Structure formats: C-alpha cells, structure tokens
Amino acid sequence: xxxxxxxxxxxxxxxxxxxxxxxxxxxxxxxxxxxxxxxxxxxxxxxxxxxxxxxxxxxxxxxxxxxxxxxxxxxxxxxxxxxxxxxxxxxxxxxxxxxxxxxxxxxxxxxxxxxxxxxxxxxxxxxxxxxxxxxxxxxxxxxxxxxxxxxxxxxxxxxxxxxxxxxxxxxxxxxxxxxxxxxxxxxxxxxxxxxxxxxxxxxxxxxxxxxxxxxxxxxxxxxxxxxxxxxxxxxxxxxxxxxxxxxxxxxxxxxxxxxxxxxxxxxxxxxxxxxxxxxxxxxxxxxxxxxxxxxxxxxxxxxxxxxxxxxxxxxxxxxxxxxxxxxxxxxxxxxxxxxxxxxxxxxxxxxxxxxxxxxxxxxxxxxxxxxxxxxxxxxxxxxxxxxxxxxxxxxxxxxxxxxxxxxxxxxxxxxxxxxxxxxxxxxxxxxxxxxxxxxxxxxxxxxxxxxxxxxxxxxxxxxxxxxxxxxxxxxxxx
Amino acid sequence: xxxxxxxxxxxxxxxxxxxxxxxxxxxxxxxxxxxxxxxxxxxxxxxxxxxxxxxxxxxxxxxxxxxxxxxxxxxxxxxxxxxxxxxxxxxxxxxxxxxxxxxxxxxxxxxxxxxxxxxxxxxxxxxxxxxxxxxxxxxxxxxxxxxxxxxxxxxxxxxxxxxxxxxxxxxxxxxxxxxxxxxxxxxxxxxxxxxxxxxxxxxxxxxxxxxxxxxxxxxxxxxxxxxxxxxxxxxxxxxxxxxxxxxxxxxxxxxxxxxxxxxxxxxxxxxxxxxxxxxxxxxxxxxxxxxxxxxxxxxxxxxxxxxxxxxxxxxxxxxxxxxxxxxxxxxxxxxxxxxxxxxxxxxxxxxxxxxxxxxxxxxxxxxxxxxxxxxxxxxxxxxxxxxxxxxxxxxxxxxxxxxxxxxxxxxxxxxxxxxxxxxxxxxxxxxxxxxxxxxxxxxxxxxxxxxxxxxxxxxxxxxxxxxxxxxxxxxxxxxxxxxxxxxxxxxxxxxxxxxxxxxxxxxxxxxxxxxxx
Numbered sequence: 001x002x003x004x005x006x007x008x009x010x011x012x013x014x015x016x017x018x019x020x021x022x023x024x025x026x027x028x029x030x031x032x033x034x035x036x037x038x039x040x041x042x043x044x045x046x047x048x049x050x051x052x053x054x055x056x057x058x059x060x061x062x063x064x065x066x067x068x069x070x071x072x073x074x075x076x077x078x079x080x081x082x083x084x085x086x087x088x089x090x091x092x093x094x095x096x097x098x099x100x101x102x103x104x105x106x107x108x109x110x111x112x113x114x115x116x117x118x119x120x121x122x123x124x125x126x127x128x129x130x131x132x133x134x135x136x137x138x139x140x141x142x143x144x145x146x147x148x149x150x151x152x153x154x155x156x157x158x159x160x161x162x163x164x165x166x167x168x169x170x171x172x173x174x175x176x177x178x179x180x181x182x183x184x185x186x187x188x189x190x191x192x193x194x195x196x197x198x199x200x201x202x203x204x205x206x207x208x209x210x211x212x213x214x215x216x217x218x219x220x221x222x223x224x225x226x227x228x229x230x231x232x233x234x235x236x237x238x239x240x241x242x243x244x245x246x247x248x249x250x251x252x253x254x255x256x257x258x259x260x261x262x263x264x265x266x267x268x269x270x271x272x273x274x275x276x277x278x279x280x281x282x283x284x285x286x287x288x289x290x291x292x293x294x295x296x297x298x299x300x301x302x303x304x305x306x307x308x309x310x311x312x313x314x315x316x317x318x319x320x321x322x323x324x325x326x327x328x329x330x331x332x333x334x335x336x337x338x339x340x341x342x343x344x345x346x347x348x349x350x351x352x353x354x355x356x357x358x359x360x361x362x363x364x365x366x367x368x369x370x371x372x373x374x375x376x377x378x379x380x381x382x383x384x385x386x387x388x389x390x391x392x393x394x395x396x397x398x399x400x401x402x403x404x405x406x407x408x409x410x411x412x413x414x415x416x417x418x419x420x421x422x423x424x425x426x427x428x429x430x431x432x433x434x435x436x437x438x439x440x441x442x443x444x445x446x447x448x449x450x451x452x453x454x455x456x457x458x459x460x461x462x463x464x465x466x467x468x469x470x471x472x473x474x475x476x477x478x
Numbered sequence: 479x480x481x482x483x484x485x486x487x488x489x490x491x492x493x494x495x496x497x498x499x500x501x502x503x504x505x506x507x508x509x510x511x512x513x514x515x516x517x518x519x520x521x522x523x524x525x526x527x528x529x530x531x532x533x534x535x536x537x538x539x540x541x542x543x544x545x546x547x548x549x550x551x552x553x554x555x556x557x558x559x560x561x562x563x564x565x566x567x568x569x570x571x572x573x574x575x576x577x578x579x580x581x582x583x584x585x586x587x588x589x590x591x592x593x594x595x596x597x598x599x600x601x602x603x604x605x606x607x608x609x610x611x612x613x614x615x616x617x618x619x620x621x622x623x624x625x626x627x628x629x630x631x632x633x634x635x636x637x638x639x640x641x642x643x644x645x646x647x648x649x650x651x652x653x654x655x656x657x658x659x660x661x662x663x664x665x666x667x668x669x670x671x672x673x674x675x676x677x678x679x680x681x682x683x684x685x686x687x688x689x690x691x692x693x694x695x696x697x698x699x700x701x702x703x704x705x706x707x708x709x710x711x712x713x714x715x716x717x718x719x720x721x722x723x724x725x726x727x728x729x730x731x732x733x734x735x736x737x738x739x740x741x742x743x744x745x746x747x748x749x750x751x752x753x754x755x756x757x758x759x760x761x762x763x764x765x766x767x768x769x770x771x772x773x774x775x776x777x778x779x780x781x782x783x784x785x786x787x788x789x790x791x792x793x794x795x796x797x798x799x800x801x802x803x804x805x806x807x808x809x810x811x812x813x814x815x816x817x818x819x820x821x822x823x824x825x826x827x828x829x830x831x832x833x834x835x836x837x838x839x840x841x842x843x844x845x846x847x848x849x850x851x852x853x854x855x856x857x858x859x860x861x862x863x864x865x866x867x868x869x870x871x872x873x874x875x876x877x878x879x880x881x882x883x884x885x886x887x888x889x890x891x892x893x894x895x896x897x898x899x900x901x902x903x904x905x906x907x908x909x910x911x912x913x914x915x916x917x918x919x920x921x922x923x924x925x926x927x928x929x930x931x932x933x934x935x936x937x938x939x940x941x942x943x944x945x946x947x948x949x950x951x952x953x954x955x956x957x958x959x960x961x962x963x964x965x966x967x968x969x970x971x972x973x974x975x976x977x978x979x980x981x982x983x984x985x986x987x988x989x990x991x992x993x994x995x
Contacts, residue, residue, distance in 0.1 A: 365503065381625060382618040391614075391658070395552075398662045406662075410655035417651060421628075421644055429632045429640050464549050471551060 007059040007067035010047035010075050011115040017043020018108035025101020036104050037086050043108060044082045051075050064122035069473035071119035074251040077328050078244055082111040085240040087448035088339040092234045098143055110136035114248035123172045123182040126252050134161050137241050141233040153232020160225045168212025174205035187260040198267055206261060206268055216249035217305045220278040230298035235345055238294060239338025242301045243331035250308055254323055258315055272313045277408050279306030284412040287419045293341060293352045296419055300378060303416055304330050310405050311393045319396035320474035329389035329459050336452035337374040340367055343441050357423055359432025368427040370449050375420040377456050380413050385459035484542050484558045484609045487525055491602040494518030495595045508590035515594035519576040526572035533565055535959035538966040553675035557612040562963035563744060563814055564608045566956060567737055570821045574733040575601045578726035580938045581829045585725055585836050586634055593634055597726060600626035604734050613661045614677040624650055635722040642722035649715040653705035660698035682750060689753045696754035699747040706739030709799055710769035713792045720788035725832030732791050733825035737817045740798045749967060752974040763803035767896045770796035774903035783831045783841045786911055787824060793900055794820045800897055801882035805971055809885025810964045811957060816878030823875055826863040826942040833935055837928050843911055848920035853930040857916045859939045864912050866946040868905045874949035
C-alpha cells in the first residue's frame with residue numbers, strides 16, 4: 001500500500017466542480033443561462049478517469065482514506081448516480097426556477113461526501129463524510145422553498161437524521177474509549193483479541209453504530225422518514241438520494257461491520273437477521289397499500305435495502321460481491337424509474353399518483369416502455385439487471401446457510417411484483433381519465449433514460465465483466 | 479461449426495419482433511404487422527420441422543447441443559439441446575403459434591402490432607424453456623415467459639382481464655421463486671462435490687444428494703411445476719386466465735404453457751431427485767386423480783364454453799401427471815404423447831370457441847343451439863376436435879390416454895380405476911356441451927344467419943384436424959423418437975431409486991460434450 005494524495009483525487013475532482021458551480025452561480029446575472037451542469041459532468045468524468053487509473057493500485061492517503069478496489073467500485077457507482085441525476089435534474093430546475101448553481105453544487109458536494117464515505121477507513125472520517133453528504137441532501141430535499149410538502153420533508157429528514165447522527169457519534173465515542181483508536185483496522189484487531197466475552201460497552205458501541213447505519217440505509221424500524229422525504233423531494237433528488245446515499249452508507253456499513261466488528265459477528269448476526277427480514281417484509285407489504293408512485297418506490301427502496309442487508313449478513317466472498325453488484329444494478333434501475341417520474345412532472349402538478357399513469361402507453365409509448373423495463377427489473381425479472389442482482393444475493397444467503405432469509409427474500413419479491421405491476425396495469429390496461437397533456441421529453445433526460453435502460457439490459461444479459469470486477473473488489477480488503 | 483439450429487429457433491421470433499418495431503404503430507399498418515408475424519411464425523414452424531427431420535430418433539442423447547460460457551465464475555453456460563422428450567414440444571410450439579395468429583386475425587382490433595410482438599416474444603421464451611439444459615438458463619426463460627403472457631391477457635383479454643393477468647403472474651411467480659432457491663442449492667452442492675459451481679443439468683443428474691435434502695428440493699421444484707400444470711389444488715388461476723385471455727392467449731396457454739409444468743417434472747424434478755420422487759409420487763398421483771375427476775365434474779356444470787374447456791384441461795393434465803408419477807416406460811411415453819395431444823385438441827377447442835365468439839360475441843352455451851343446420855362445416859370440425867379431446871380410437875387422444883392408463887395400472891391399479899372414470903366423465907361433459915350448442919332447433923334468432931367457415935378459418939382448422947388424425951393413426955411416427963429418451967430416463971431413475979448409493983457409471987455420458995467454443 002503506497003501513501004500519497006492520489007486516493008482522494010476522485011473526490012477532489014468532484015469538490016472542485018462543486019466549488020466552480022458555486023462561483024459560477026455567484027457571477028451569474030439573474031435570468032442568464034449558464035451550463036453549470038456541464039461543470040458537474042466535467043468533474044464527474046475527471047473522477048471517473050481517476051478511478052480507472054487508481055484501480056488495482058490500493059493507494060492510501062493520510063492513512064484514513066483508502067482507494068482500494070472496493071471503494072473504487074462504489075465510487076464508480078456514485079459517478080454513474082451523479083451523472084444520471086444531473087441529467088434528470090435539468091427539467092425541474094428550468095420549470096420551477098430553482099437556483100441552478102446551488103442545486104448542482106449541493107449535489108456535487110453530496111457526491112464528494114459519498115465518495116469519501118465509501119473509501120474512509122477511520123470512524124471519524126466516516127462520520128465527517130456522512131455529515132457532508134447528509135447536510136447537502138437535507139437542503140436538496142427542501143430546495144423547493146415555496147412548497148410546503150418539500151419543506152416538511154426536509155425538516156423531518158433533518159430532525160431524524162440529526163438524531164441518528166448523534167447515535168452514530170456516540171457509538172464512535174464508545175468505540176474510541178474501548179480501542180483507543182478510531183482506525184478500523186486497529187479496532188478490528190482489538191475486538192478480535194477480546195471477542196470471547198464481549199463487554200457491555202462493546203455491545204453498546206456496536207448497537208449505536210448499527211442504529212446510525214440502519215437509519216441511513218432506511219432499515220426497519222428506522223425507515224419512517226423515507227416515504228415522507230422521498231415524496232416531498234423533487235423526483236430527481238429522490239432518485240439521487242435513494243441510490244447514492246444507500247450506496248455510500250452500505251459501503252461504510254460493510255467496511256465497519258465486516259472489517260472492524262467482524263470478531264463480534266456472533267453478537268450482531270441475529271440482530272441483522274431480524275432487521276433484514278423486517279425490512280424486506282415491511283417494505284413490500286406496506287408498499288402494496290400505496291397510491292402515490294413516489295411513496296411506493298420509497299417502500300420498494302426500503303425493501304431493496306433489506307436484500308442488501310441479506311448480502312451483507314451472508315458476508316462470504318459471494319455476499320460481498322453481491323452487495324456491490326446489487327448496489328450498481330439497483331442504482332441504475334431505480335434512477336431510471338425516478339427519471340421517468342421526473343420527466344412526467346409538470347408545472348401544474350407532480351403527476352405522481354398511480355392514477356396519473358393511466359393510459360401512458362397511448363400518450364407516450366416510449367416512456368411507458370422504459371418505466372415498465374425499470375419496474376420489471378426492480379421486481380427481479382430476467383433478463384434484466386435486477387434479476388441477476390437478486391440471484392447473486394440469494395446465492396450468498398443460501399451459501400451462508402441463511403435459507404430462511406432467502407425464502408423471505410424471494411417471497412417478498414413476489415409481493416413487490418404486485419405493486420410494481422399496479423403501475424404497469426395503469427399504463428397499459430387502463431384508459432386515461434382525461435386526455436393527458438404531457439411535456440415533451442428533454443433531450444438530455446431522454447438520453448439518460450436510454451442509457452439507464454441499456455445498462456439494465458447489459459447487467460442482466462452480459463453481467464460477467466461487472467461480476468468479475470465486483471469479485472476483484474472484495475478480494476483486496478477483508 | 480454446425481448450423482446453430484436451436485439458437486436460431488430461439489432468436490428467430492425475437493428477430494421478428496424487432497422487425498415489427500419498424501412497422502408503424504397506427505392501426506392502418508395492422509395488416510402488414512399481422513402478415514409479418516404470421517410469416518415469421520411459419521418460418522419458425524418450418525425450422526422445427528427441419529429439426530425433426532434431422533433428429534436421430536434412435537438415440538437417447540441430447541442432440542444439436544450448443545454450449546457457450548455465459549457467466550463462468552458461477553459455472554453458468556448457455557447450454558441447449560433436444561432429445562425425444564422435448565423435440566415434439568418444440569414442433570408443437572411452432573405448430574400452434576401461427577394458428578394462434580390466424581385464429582385471432584380478426585378478433586384483435588387494437589394495438590395489433592404490439593400484440594404480434596408480444597406473441598412472438600412469448601414463442602421465443604417457450605422455445606427457450608424446452609431447449610435449456612442449464613438450470614439457470616431454464617429459469618431465465620421460465621420467468622421471462624411470464625411477462626409477455628401477462629401483457630397478452632391484460633391488454634387483449636376480456637372484462638376481468640387485469641385480475642386474471644395479475645393472478646396468473648403472481649401464482650406462477652410464487653411457485654417459481656422457491657424453485658430458484660432450490661436451483662441455487664443444487665449449484666452449491668455441486669461445488670462441494672465437484673469443486674466448482676455448475677448449473678449444467680447433465681452434471682447435476684450425477685450429483686449425490688442426501689435423501690432428506692432431496693425431499694425439500696423436490697418439493698420446491700414440484701410446487702413450481704404443479705402450479706404451472708396446474709395440479710389440483712393449485713389450479714385456481716387457470717380458469718381465470720383461460721377465460722379472460724384472448725383466443726391466441728388461450729391457445730398458447732393451454733397448448734404450450736401448461737406443458738412446461740409436466741415437462742419440468744419429467745426433465746428436472748424426477749431425474750434430479752429420484753429418491754424424493756419415489757417418496758412423493760403416490761401423493762402426486764392422488765392429486766392428479768383428484769384433479770381428473772374434480773376437473774371433469776366442474777367442467778360439466780360450466781355455462782361458459784371457455785371455462786368448460788379450461789376445467790377439462792385440469793382433468794386432462796391430471797392424466798399426464800399420473801403417467802409421470804407411474805415412472806415406467808409406458809406411463810411416461812403416454813404422458814409425453816398426451817402432452818402433445820392435449821395441445822392439439824384443446825388448442826383446437828379454444829380456436830373453435832374463438833370462432834363462435836367472433837360471430838356471436840358470447841361464449842355462453844345457453845346462447846347457442848342448433849348450429850348444425852346453420853354452420854354445418856364448422857360443426858363438423860367441432861365434432862372431430864371434440865372426439866379427439868374425448869379420446870376416440872383413431873384420433874390422437876386415445877393413444878396417449880391408453881398408454882398412460884396402461885403404465886399407471888402396472889403401478890397402482892386402484893388409482894388407475896378412478897382415473898379411468900375420468901375418461902367416461904370427459905365424454906359426458908364434452909358431448910353434452912356439443913349437443914347443447916349444435917343440436918336441437920335454432921331457438922335464438924341471432925344464431926339463424928351465422929356464416930360458416932371462412933377461408934382463413936379453414937386454414938386454422940384443417941391443420942389441427944390433420945394433426946389429430948395423423949397422431950391417432952400413425953402414433954409410431956411420434957412415439958419412436960420419444961422412446962429412447964424415455965427409456966433411458968426411466969432406467970436412470972429406477973436404478974437410482976433401487977440403490978441409495980449411486981452407481982456412478984453409465985449416467986454421465988448423456989452428451990458428447992463439444993466443449994466450450
């Protein structure tokens with residue numbers, strides 16, 4: 001492992017783009033159009049190049065940020081998430097006259113925070129990253145200042161998020177008290193030395209950290225904020241946070257639990273088992289009752305968090321690869337779905353009720369087809385990305401002997417198909433209430449949707465290469 | 479490298495569907511879309527005939543095998559091949575799809591292009607299910623097939639189509655996801671035994687599985703297939719799906735989709751878990767016989783012709799499952815043959831009902847009566863297909879039922895006696911319906927001026943009748959290629975059932991592996 005500044009280059013690129021976006025906004029005359037999103041694209045592409053160059057080099061900066069393949073794979077996912085989210089944001093910014101510079105800067109800062117979270121190997125740095133991304137996302141959630149729903153969502157998200165951050169911080173403090181260090185590797189070796197009889201303090205530290213992570217990945221019973229925040233935020237932001245935040249949080253979750261706290265596995269596996277089962281069940285069962293598409297997808301994303309927890313819990317070579325592949329497949333698919341929702345939003349209303357999708361096939365067959373594709377992939381149908389991802393997760397669970405979780409997983413995914421299909425039924429089999437006036441699809445957003453669709457097919461039909469990358473990523477650490 | 483005939487069979491309908499995307503969406507272009515779809519499906523049929531003509535009927539091996547690495551890290555390959563058991567199911571698929579297009583030539587009025595695309599995609603997935611020899615690949619086709627069928631029922635079906643479509647997809651999925659877990663478990667067992675993951679069916683045939691675990695895995699597979707067949711008491715989705723589906727959907731559903739369940743039992747569940755199969759066979763047989771009698775009794779009281787035919791499917795497929803459960807050469811051979819027969823005769827019945835409902839827009843038996851005088855040719859065709867469904871000697875249905883009962887009798891005479899009563903019951907409900915629809919006086923004014931068979935309908939019905947007669951008169955034409963594969967399968971299973979510690983020799987050499995290319 002070589003030490004240099006190289007490991008932070010990807011997030012430095014994104015941060016630079018974010019600062020440039022802020023500066024550009026400051027110099028922008030009111031009403032003047034500026035290609036600020038372009039700055040973001042440049043920053044993300046720079047980060048992507050850096051990621052490719054860093055691959056397989058295992059560089060480390062300051063001893064607390066490690067660009068190992070695991071972190072770089074997640075960084076890659078975050079770059080995809082960032083690019084697609086930028087593309088889907090354009091229409092809403094134009095339509096609702098949102099402050100473009102601030103919006104893009106916040107999104108890029110959030111991406112930088114996520115990248116830091118995915119590569120950090122020190123609890124304090126993880127916390128720092130968590131706050132960077134959370135604060136940016138709180139503001140993005142409430143960026144429609146004149147919308148009560150948006151403000152309410154942001155406030156709820158902020159209050160509960162701050163609360164969970166406190167838990168997380170307390171967990172860090174207790175861990176430091178135990179280990180005398182916040183570095184994950186040192187904590188790991190210390191825990192291993194004492195793991196025969198875990199002290200109450202160890203268990204407390206573990207529990208607090210678990211609560212903090214469970215909140216960020218919206219695992220049951222810490223999921224309450226999710227539907228409100230997802231519904232209130234602009235659709236592009238919802239897509240961004242349902243995929244990016246989840247990817248970053250899971251990356252850190254995997255690192256902390258499988259590196260530092262693995263010696264205590266005997267204590268935490270049963271808790272995670274129950275949390276994973278509850279997350280899958282609550283996410284799907286409550287999702288069935290939703291009539292708002294964004295809330296429905298919020299519960300769906302809770303359920304998908306449950307599948308990811310199954311992969312994390314399985315914690316064998318397959319499971320770690322499965323976390324990475326699942327995060328990518330889920331990110332591409334879910335962003336695509338929220339992209340369609342974002343395109344369908346109009347100045348008159350959000351058009352996000354299930355009813356609003358009636359007759360979409362007649363009005364806009366391409367959008368209906370894309371939405372169907374994304375929903376079927378979320379439901380886990382072959383030959384789409386979601387199928388391979390689920391198959392990978394359940395493989396890990398079967399191999400690790402968690403057959404019960406695997407059975408819960410496959411059955412809840414059948415239940416989830418029921419509500420995904422409700423949207424499909426509306427689009428294809430129900431005539432529209434009134435002749436819909438649909439906005440034309442902006443070119444950039446349309447292109448992003450097509451790219452997502454191609455990725456969904458690619459990951460579903462020819463997953464070998466990405467599976468190999470995921471497998472290579474996990475062999476570098478742990 | 480030989481011509482990859484199986485891959486081209488899977489790909490041809492997809493190519494046709496892509497071609498159809500180029501046709502305009504509006505209904506002006508509908509005739510063009512229909513013609514393209516028909517031509518493509520006829521080409522597929524021609525190719526299945528070519529496959530048959532080049533098939534070596536004396537061999538029990540998988541033929542036309544293709545194998546490419548797909549996801550090497552998990553031992554997943556694109557591995558396809560046919561033997562005598564799957565050969566005719568492919569021919570049947572190729573045979574029924576063009577008829578389904580022709581049969582719904584005029585009854586599909588909206589979204590014609592999309593209709594054609596969906597049916598072609600469905601055909602491709604069905605062919606994929608029958609040729610897959612890799613369990614992962616099989617599952618992919620098995621699940622992918624649900625989506626086009628769902629759209630077919632949901633968009634072009636009758637009044638309660640959405641309910642029926644959702645019920646169809648949820649029922650089938652609920653069964654198949656547990657099979658997915660069983661498949662994964664098999665791959666891990668293979669890794670423990672052989673050092674590497676594999677989903678290769680031929681390798682997995684050789685896998686030693688503890689009898690206890692076999693029970694669970696067999697149960698997971700059998701549940702998926704039992705729902706698909708459908709075996710009593712998992713049949714409740716079928717009447718809804720059949721009744722609400724458009725004619726083309728019913729024909730394909732009854733003709734091909736239901737066969738996937740029985741095919742799965744023969745190809746996967748029984749040979750993979752022979753000891754568990756021996757344990758569960760009596761229970762399966764009892765459910766099958768209950769289904770035979772229950773399906774027949776319920777069919778008898780149906781006021782709706784389509785529903786009657788749907789319940790008759792439950793009854794007929796009970797025979798197939800009975801033959802499989804007997805697991806001797808006659809039983810399985812009869813089961814495979816009866817799968818084809820049921821495809822022809824029930825497909826034909828749905829086409830006839832479709833023709834009647836095209837004319838009168840109702841499927842209620844009480845709305846008809848005395849059609850013999852109005853549409854004599856249609857009624858003649860109706861009669862032949864009805865008799866074929868009942869199992870009249872000289873037509874196809876007889877041979878299959880006879881073989882099944884023969885095989886089952888050697889295994890369990892009591893159950894067979896009950897099953898045989900189903901033959902009589904089927905004559906009762908079919909002939910009674912036939913009589914109420916076609917004989918007597920024309921009481922309903924609307925029936926007085928119905929047109930007789932149109933040229934297009936001749937083109938639909940003549941092939942069905944020809945197939946029914948051919949299969950009844952020359953059964954050996956079909957049974958001979960089926961026999962070697964069935965022989966080997968039955969021997970393999972019986973041998974393993976007798977010796978709990980497996981005999982390693984002799985089973986593994988089913989395929990001459992061409993190796994990855």
